[in-house]
Amino acid sequence: MKKSSKLFEGFVHGIFLVLGLVTIACVLIITVYLVASGIPGIVEIGLTDFLFGDEWASTAAEPKYGILPFILTSIYGTLGAIIIGVPIGVLTAVYLAKIAPSSVKNVMGQMVSILAGIPSVVYGLVGMMVLVPGLRKLFDIPDGASLLAAIIVLAVMILPSIIKMSVTALEAVPQEYEDASLALGATAEETYFRVSLPAAKSGVAASVVLGVGRAIGEAMAVMMVAGNAPNMPDSLFQSVRFLTTAVASEMSYSSGLQRQALFSIALVLFVFIMLINALLNFFLKGEKKE
Amino acid sequence: MISRSRKLFLWTVRCLMGLAVAVTGGITLFIVFYVLAQGLPNITWELLSTSPSYLSDRIGILPDILNTVYIIIATLVIVLPLGVGAAVYLTEYATNRRIVSVIEYAAEALSGIPSIIYGLVGMLMFSNNIGTSLMAGALTLVIMNLPTIMRNTQESLKTVPQSYREGAFGLGAGKWRVIRTVVLPNCVDGIVTGCILSVGRILGESAALLFTAGFAHMANGFFEGLGSAGATLTVALYIYAKEQGEFEVAFAIASILMILAMLINLSATLVTKKFQRRKK
Known part of the structure; x- marks a missing residue:
């Protein structure tokens, strides 16, 4: 090979290497920015006061920056969404992967994709116009914008990820497992729930973790239906604020320590997400091994 | 014969599955038809073709439509070379397994980060330097969509038969020439799919844009638009619904977004x- 063309190939290789490393750089930069902007707030407020303080009053004369209400709300909200969304999602997935005739499967597949493609503000809008007034009437409460409304919206929003990933996991279960179970006299349904589903458990678990990630990170839809008052989530019908919405709702007019506290909240959220990602990877690896 | 308790299990499970499927399908149909029914009647030519004006008390979403188009173009123009390049590096060049797995892990981490955090970091990184503008929003979206483009391109690069490459190498082509003339043309499908998915994601994005691209409603030309703040359709929906209580406009935008989302699907x-058919 000529020297000039070798040089050129090396140059091209270098360019592609740089392009490949951009992804890593992005993750690093995001982490550095979040840590650098989140730490000062935590230091100033004090870690325990910040994480376990149960009052958030950022604009009061003597401001208080306790984010325990937000943390608890995010956890409760996500748990609630999982409790409602996972059974519906997994049952739908079993039906679609194992029982549904191909025409039904196609139609439902399209519907799930549509559900996945709906922008979160549209969920928020529908929640605001249908769900919130509906809850108010149903439970006779002064305002329907509540933790419960947020849980329901989140449950619907995580359905597509749970269904899609569980279907993939269920379809990957070896046919022999099911044949063996059927040959031993189990009915089709018993086979799907007692053999296929346990065999696909790490994929299903991964789908749940993915759902958790989506639910905990969702901001706009929740902002539109949860009422946004920084209350402790004592009841399902209380107006609450999530970690995500805490950042979003005050960012535009914040300054000084308040602004730093918002960055600190983002850092807490980021730590949550990274833990969830690690968990997701753990389950995905488990699936690959099987 | 199967026993009574097994029969009970059978029917419970069947009923529950039926219920679950009905709920999933029902909710989807309800959202789609509700939004379309509330929104489509409110779409008028005036709404689509004018800018909002306080003087004549008129709301128009033309600026928001233009902003959405601009931000999509700007994002794709930047993210395509980055994402495709990264995918090419991973499948064609990288020999070190460790680098590959670190890059893939990074891409996974990127796709797991919620958009509100992107919004925040985008604000710190871009808006604080070049001002709150569509360009700052687009740059934020570039990072968000990098994994999508990368993964789709990578998947389709893997399906390009090794023999194509060997054939081209055998004819004396250099590596870059093989990539340019043989490998890339055969993975257009992955790139196109990645682009479509990215457009969908950009259309639906709001939290990441609120603090980076701002929420002005001014109709501008392309380059002028990129330099100034502006709301995309989703951000405009949020503003109209949450801050201004203009629900008719909000539903009109929602139905437009819904139709676009379905088209993208x-x-x-x-x-x-x-492309699957072609490959067979």
């Missing part, structure tokens, strides 16, 4: 099907 399916 359809085209993604069609593209995948078309």
Whole structure:
């Protein structure tokens, strides 16, 4: 090979290497920015006061920056969404992967994709116009914008990820497992729930973790239906604020320590997400091994 | 004969599954038809073709439509070379397994980060330097969509038969020439799918844009628009619904977004099907 063309190939290789490393750089930069902007707030407020303080009053004369209400709300909200969304999602997935005739499967597949493609503000809008007034009437409460409304919206929003990933996991279960179970006299349904589903458990678990990630990170839809008052989530019908919405709702007019506290909240959220990602990877690896 | 308790299990499970499927399908149909029914009647030519004006008490979403188009173009123009390049590096060049797995892990981490955090970091990184503008929003979206483009391109690069490359190498082509003339043309489907998915994601994005691209409603030309703040359709929806209580406009935008989202779904399916057939 000529020297000039070798040089050129090396140059091209270098360019592609740089392009490949951009992804890593992005993750690093995001982490550095979040840590650098989140730490000062935590230091100033004090870690325990910040994480376990149960009052958030950022604009009061003597401001208080306790984010325990937000943390608890995010956890409760996500748990609630999982409790409602996972059974519906997994049952739908079993039906679609194992029982549904191909025409039904196609139609439902399209519907799930549509559900996945709906922008979160549209969920928020529908929640605001249908769900919130509906809850108010149903439970006779002064305002329907509540933790419960947020849980329901989140449950619907995580359905597509749970269904899609569980279907993939269920379809990957070896046919022999099911044949063996059927040959031993189990009915089709018993086979799907007692053999296929346990065999696909790490994929299903991964789908749940993915759902958790989506639910905990969702901001706009929740902002539109949860009422946004920084209350402790004592009841399902209380107006609450999530970690995500805490950042979003005050960012535009914040300054000084308040602004730093918002960055600190983002850092807490980021730590949550990274833990969830690690968990997701753990389950995905488990699936690959099987 | 199967025992009574097994029969009970059978029917419970069947009923529950039926219920679950009905709930999933029902909710989807309800959202789609509710939004379309509330929104479509409110779409008028005036709404689509004018800018909002306080003087004549008129709301128009033309600036928001233009901003959405601009931000999509700007994002794709930047993210395509980055994402495709990264995918090419991973499948064609990288020999070190460790680098590959670190890059893939990074891409996974990126796709797991919620958009509100992107919004925050985008604000710190871009808006604080070049001002709150569509360009700052687009740059934020570039990072968000990098994994999508990368993963789709990578998947389709893997399906390009090794023999194509060997054939080209055998004819004396250099590596870059092989990539340019043989490998890349054969993975157009992955790139196109990645683009479609990215457009869908950009259309639906709001939290990441609120603090980076701002929420002005001014109709500008392309380059002028990129330099100034502006709301995309989703951000405009949020502002109209939450801050201004203009629910008719909000539903009109929602129905437009809904139709676009369905079109994007359809085209993604069609593209995948078309290329699958060709490959067979």
